[in-house]
Amino acid sequence: MRKLAAAAALVGVLVAVLPATAALAADPKPDIAVTSAADKANYAEGETFTITVTVKNKSSVDANHVHYTGGDSEGVDGVAYGELRTGFDLAAGATKTVQITGKTNHVAWQSGYGFVAFSLAADNGEANDADNVTSVRLLVAGVFDDLGGYVFQGESYDAEWTPKTPGVPGVKVVATSADGKTKYAEAITDAKGLFRFARLPAGDVLLTFTAPAGWKILAGENGEDAHTLAQVRADDSDEPRVFVPAKKVAVSSPSVSPSASPSASASASPSPSPSASPSSSAGPGLPVTGDNTMLFVGAAAVAVAVGTVLVLVARRRRVHLQA
The missing domain is CATH 2.60.40.10 (Immunoglobulins)
Structure with missing residues (x-):
């Protein structure tokens, strides 16, 4: 009975949530994208500028009353936003260009530039807040x-x-x-x-x-x-x-230069003893290390003998076990 009650409760939650989800899916928001560009590369102090603003509705739903919602500016006076201030409707997939104007001031002359930045919104919402913000810099050269x-x-x-x-x-x-x-x-x-x-x-x-x-x-x-x-x-x-x-920080020690003189290299490395030098007519031979070669030969013989004994002992044990 408890399982049936839990299942019934889950069904009730789904029945309550699904209509709300469907309503959200049936009510998409407009997606407003905005870009801006100045009419000149450089301005003088007190010169009038014109910024062309391109607004696009990238969604499948109309945007109602697209309008300026706020922004910031520096080095400019008398910015007139025109239709961006009064607002306009923008159909799904449509694009509209509008213009704003103003003048650079003494602050722009001091700083080398002024700027205008702002954002837009629609009365029926906004799907992507990152796309509806724009800014443009107005350069003042010669300072x-x-x-x-x-x-x-x-x-x-x-x-x-x-x-x-x-x-x-x-x-x-x-x-x-x-x-x-x-x-x-x-x-x-x-x-x-x-x-x-x-x-x-x-x-x-x-x-x-x-x-x-x-x-x-x-x-x-x-x-x-x-x-x-x-x-x-x-x-x-x-x-x-x-x-x-x-x-x-620590300074890494310099590596040995490849161009070091041969005499310096020769003096840095020990020369082999004359008595240990192999004869040039004897062929390649073993490398000279300064150790007694007979010791290596004796050690090898002992290792072979020990190995032979171990093999014989192993065979005898195996025969004994089989018997």
Whole structure:
């Protein structure tokens, strides 16, 4: 009876859950994907920009009232979202392009870029929240400033620099574009670990560090990289703004160079005794080890004799057992 009651309870649960599952399957959500692109590669301070936004409904259900839900921006003024603010319907599988406008400001000039980022949603839900977010960067070229920092002694990537912290001299620092494709300049840290670049373009730069033997750079989020991103800003303080720790590591001993002189190799290895040298007319012979060869011959004879005795004893035991 208990088994029947349990089975009945299970059937009841399935009967209650199945209609809800079917209702969810019958009510799919729209899947909104959004991308954006600026109309120019570079802008001047105060210049108007236009961003073209492409919105696609990738699902099989219509999206009701697609609209702007929030975002962030920097280095821009007067952003007008147009239809993204008022909202619009988007049929299943349909694509729509809209435009937003604004102007770059002095912050964009200082930083080398401004940006606009935002997300969209539909009133009847969203199937994939990762696709409905977009951002675009608005570059402001022609602005330059200095950048400096310290490579200092530390045992972990989160070590903190102070004016009394010893530096690591002799570290090569190369500044490139953020994608690493354009080299701007290189510098070497001084006795205090200080490096400095003059007139780098404002914006993100990639700094790559090459430490001398016995040191390991601890850059990146977990200290596992030898490079880090830094931002150059115009009208900023000339004080160093990049701080990268490095720790001492063991230096592996150098291996013997193949080009070592033959005389050095000969003096490092012991020469065989003249009395042990085999005659050149005697053929290959046995290798000379410096041991008495007769000892090996005697040991071999004893081993053969012992083996013969063991075989005879084994045979006698087997005959005795069979008898």
